[in-house]
Amino acid sequence: MIKTCVVIGSGNVATHLARALAPHIEIKQIFSRNIGHARELAASISPACNAVDEADAVCRDADLYLMAVTDDSIAALTESIKWCGNGIWVHTSGSVDAGVFERRRSRYGVFYPLQTFSKSKPVDMSQVPLFVEANEERTAEELQALASKISGRVSRLDSEGRRRLHIAAVFACNFVNYMWTVADRQLRMCGTDIHALDPLLRETIEKISSLSPAEAQTGPARRGDTHVMERHIAMLDEADARLYELISCQIYNTYHHEQD
């Protein structure tokens, strides 16, 4: 059973996970290259939680080493903290294989929270889906038990599944946000902004609670209304026009396929 933990990292994910875990296990240390950030986070956890910024200072007897760092730092940091004890090492990334720990640690896995975090904005972790993976069944069970203490939505998922989940999140969240950026720019040209669309956005997201997005699709491309599409494209700058054309074309092909 996991009772003690070292958190490696002091960014958004580290902060939210450390705070959510603190009532359930002892967070012994926060390790970060930025000692100021590490101290700040450690202080918000408990007086017994220390901040460290050197690999040698990381305590060796924790049950869990939770690495919430950028994808590219995972391998290098695992290398620089050379000793290998009995603790479980996990990272929190959507797109890095669990195999990054292979031959460097004996027990390892992934502890992936599917959410977009900002330090200043509280998150209800009990609603955040957590996906765990491990190199052996016993470790997976321990991680799953720990995850279940902070979230009601815990699943097992292998590295390929997790990467697909991450792709889905990029489309559903990052790319969606970019569509809103384009919409916002168009609206500013007529003296308003994205908030003119608030009721439409709410309705759009509500629809997919009862229909699949494929069923909920509407709009000129769905209807095959080429006149409207042509007029729209003529009003857009080159980059937005390319985007409009490609997405419309894919929507059109999805729904008018059988009639061609």
Next chain:
Amino acid sequence: MIKTCVVIGSGNVATHLARALAPHIEIKQIFSRNIGHARELAASISPACNAVDEADAVCRDADLYLMAVTDDSIAALTESIKWCGNGIWVHTSGSVDAGVFERRRSRYGVFYPLQTFSKSKPVDMSQVPLFVEANEERTAEELQALASKISGRVSRLDSEGRRRLHIAAVFACNFVNYMWTVADRQLRMCGTDIHALDPLLRETIEKISSLSPAEAQTGPARRGDTHVMERHIAMLDEADARLYELISCQIYNTYHHEQD
């Protein structure tokens, strides 16, 4: 002042507008090529509301003729109902110029509700932004007064502004829904569906209540994480990969422009 109205059309927009207007003005007739639909809608409005399906049967003394029909039918239907009285003619389209009525009617305009409607799903019309336009000030004022009876969010907007609003709605609603379709497809490949992302979707939409979408942008392209992007693209089929590449490239260019 507008006291009586003929609704031309019996689809989603006609249905929701007729029902919202009925407590405030007399809906005398529903005109539709599909007399069954017209009868159904008329019956849900009041016993005094008639259903008609022939141009000659449209009553000539209404104050308002509200055309909620497909974009392509507006000109043809206005032509087929030949007589021209003193009533105000409006359509409800986001992308057709008010000028479609020029030389065919003396008083005309647009009554555009910015929302996605489904017949079976009730809509709180008081929250739906309504945009009005007319060929003369007096008519615009009458339309605005009527719109204000059913919605707290009424604005004047000319045809070009309305078309830009419609483009924005296509990006923010139709294209967003398509991004969710792609995400849903990816998630089904690992045994789940779009609802695994519910907390992420809620957080994504909540973020833009306090930040502009341009400020709220996150993700691999925003960070310039080319390794992750390449791995994602390698896992997608050709169509989804083209979409991923184009959107990522535009996000990257938006945020890394100054560093190139």
